[in-house]
Amino acid sequence: MNHLKTFILLAVLTALFGAIGYMIGGATGMLIALLLAGGMNLISYWNADKIVLKMYRAQPVDEQHPNAVVRTYVADVVQMARDAGLPRPMIAIIPNDQPNAFATGRNPANAAVCATTGLLDRLTRDEIRGVMAHELAHVKNRDTLTMTVTATLAGAIAALANFALFFGGGDDRERPGGIIGTLALMILAPMAAGLVQMAISRSREYEADRVGAEIAGDPYALADALQKIENHARGIVNPTAERNPASGQLFIINPLAGRGADNLFSTHPATGNRIRALMELAAKAGQRPRPVARATPAEWSPVRPATTSVPTTSQVRPQARPGPWG
Numbered sequence: 001m002n003h004l005k006t007f008i009l010l011a012v013l014t015a016l017f018g019a020i021g022y023m024i025g026g027a028t029g030m031l032i033a034l035l036l037a038g039g040m041n042l043i044s045y046w047n048a049d050k051i052v053l054k055m056y057r058a059q060p061v062d063e064q065h066p067n068a069v070v071r072t073y074v075a076d077v078v079q080m081a082r083d084a085g086l087p088r089p090m091i092a093i094i095p096n097d098q099p100n101a102f103a104t105g106r107n108p109a110n111a112a113v114c115a116t117t118g119l120l121d122r123l124t125r126d127e128i129r130g131v132m133a134h135e136l137a138h139v140k141n142r143d144t145l146t147m148t149v150t151a152t153l154a155g156a157i158a159a160l161a162n163f164a165l166f167f168g169g170g171d172d173r174e175r176p177g178g179i180i181g182t183l184a185l186m187i188l189a190p191m192a193a194g195l196v197q198m199a200i201s202r203s204r205e206y207e208a209d210r211v212g213a214e215i216a217g218d219p220y221a222l223a224d225a226l227q228k229i230e231n232h233a234r235g236i237v238n239p240t241a242e243r244n245p246a247s248g249q250l251f252i253i254n255p256l257a258g259r260g261a262d263n264l265f266s267t268h269p270a271t272g273n274r275i276r277a278l279m280e281l282a283a284k285a286g287q288r289p290r291p292v293a294r295a296t297p298a299e300w301s302p303v304r305p306a307t308t309s310v311p312t313t314s315q316v317r318p319q320a321r322p323g324p325w326g
Contacts, residue, residue, distance in 0.1 A: 048106075049104040049105045049106065049110070049112060049144070052104050052247060052250065053092065053104065053112060053114070055244060055247065056094045056096070056114070057094065057095055057240075058093070058112070059093055059095070060090055061073075061074055061091055062074055062091070063078075070093065072125060073091075073093075073115065073120060073128060073132070074091050076125070076132065077091050077113060077132050077136070078091075080129065081136055083215065084136055084137075084140055086108050086111075086139060087108055087109050087111075089105070089111040089112055089136070090105075090111070090112035090113075091112075091113055091114075092113070092115075093115055093116070093120065094114050094116045094117065096117065096118055097116070097117065097118040097121075098232065098233055098236040098237070098238045098255060099119040099123060099228065100115075100118070100119060100238070100253060101113070101119055101131050101132065101135055101251065102114055102250040102251045103135035103136070103138045103143075103144050104144050104250060105145070106144070106145045107142065107145065108139050108140065108142070111144060113135045113136065114135075115128065115131070118236065119229070123225055123228060123229075124224075126216075127222075129216045129218070129221060130213070130216045130218060130219075130221035130223075130225045131212075131222065131229075133212035133213070133215040133222070134209060134212030135212070135252065136212065136215055137207070137209075137210075137211035137215060138208045140211060140215075141204070141208065141211065143204050147204070147249060205252075205268055205274065206269060206274065206277060209222060209277060209278055210281060213278055213281055218287075219278040219279070219281045219282040219287065220278070220287065222278055223275045223278040223279060223282075226252070226253065226274055226278075227271065227275060229252065230253055230271040233253050233254065233255060238255040238256070241255040241256055249268070254268045
């Protein structure tokens with residue numbers, strides 16, 4: 001079913017490419033756009049994950065990392081991947097103060113899971129496990145290919161639509177609708193690409209929450225994590241995501257500040273609805289909420305690199321609630 005969904009997505013997004021090309025340059029423009037879309041489909045299939053990882057400056061980490069928080073993060077991901085019957089993914093951290101995480105890769109054998117330094121700094125160990133179990137669920141459900149390819153192509157469609165505004169000249173007889181049609185398509189094409197993303201992303205997030213809660217064995221930890229990430233994500237800007245809004249769907253919580261056109265690419269379900277679904281899942285399993293352990297400041301230090309080649313995270317904030325580890 002996921003392969004079918006991927007094929008449908010590629011077909012719809014490729015058709016949007018062709019429509020924009022047709023509005024820019026008639027039949028010739030459509031042919032050029034379709035050839036470009038075909039090339040991007042191939043590139044996206046094999047390299048979209050590498051493009052996204054490079055875009056966010058993701059840095060691979062392992063059990064030898066000098067920071068105890070990162071070592072435990074790696075060990076937990078490895079253990080949960082093994083318990084879920086998955087190959088060991090590439091494990092990375094992203095130097096960004098906004099707490100968030102995503103998974104990418106065309107299949108489980110070529111998957112990568114990434115957590116921001118802000119996530120490791122602000123969440124407890126159980127909450128981080130819940131978040132990364134959600135990302136492993138995306139890998140297990142083979143969502144990562146569709147999510148990554150869609151993000152790449154949707155972003156390209158938005159760029160091509162903007163290109164149409166500035167370079168959509170030429171003979172109006174060759175361009176159905178003339179400048180009015182070009183302007184309309186410039187507005188509607190990114191919206192259509194966003195709607196295609198939204199059609200599949202919401203159900204995938206609910207399913208990844210459910211499977212992730214099973215992998216981690218603690219729906220409440222994931223629910224607490226979602227609420228914390230939601231609270232912080234609105235107050236801490238993720239500059240890379242703001243420059244590339246189509247990639248926002250990859251993250252566990254929408255990383256965009258919600259200004260302007262960013263809302264066109266808001267593909268996540270309401271966090272409150274996701275939390276309620278997790279609470280219901282825990283209740284069916286007979287689990288009860290438990291108090292979350294909090295550490296004293298002396299027991300915690302932010303994730304910091306051993307060398308200057310890795311950017312540091314923000315300084316400790318008085319209002320931050322760190323986890324009982326580090």
